Amino acid sequence: MAEGLLEYSKSQLALRNGCDKPQIWIAYRGYIYDVGESRLWKNGMHYEHWAGQDLTEELQDAPHSETVFLKFQIIGKLKDK
Numbered sequence: 443m444a445e446g447l448l449e450y451s452k453s454q455l456a457l458r459n460g461c462d463k464p465q466i467w468i469a470y471r472g473y474i475y476d477v478g479e480s481r482l483w484k485n486g487m488h489y490e491h492w493a494g495q496d497l498t499e500e501l502q503d504a505p506h507s508e509t510v511f512l513k514f515q516i517i518g519k520l521k522d523k
């Protein structure tokens with residue numbers, strides 16, 4: 443699954459917050475998901491969380507598990523630096 447995926451930096455991801463660029467992306471456990479189709483991530487905002495960043499730690503505060511990501515396409519990997 444990870445093979446052949448494009449890598450993006452944190453600053454590239456930050457532009458995909460639903461404001462600066464039209465795309466709405468979030469990173470979770472090293473992978474970047476495109477949630478642009480989700481009504482629940484409209485304008486990049488989801489229950490006080492903003493898209494365009496790594497939200498791995500924040501998932502602990504969510505009332506749901508990581509299975510919410512299953513229906514979304516992985517569009518890249520987050521670069522370590």
Ligand code: HEM
Pocket residue numbers: 468470477479480481482483488489491497498500501502503504505506510511
């Ligand atoms: C206080 C924090 C949060 C609340 C109250 C919240 C609430 C919800 C609710 C009610 C849903 C729809 C029902 C469900 O699938 O269970 C949902 C879906 C989702 N959540 Fe959260 N969430 C929170 C944090 C997060 C975080 C931190 C992430 C990312 C790491 C996240 C990612 C998602 C995704 C990808 C979906 C699926 C959206 C869809 O199916 O269109 N959520 N969330």
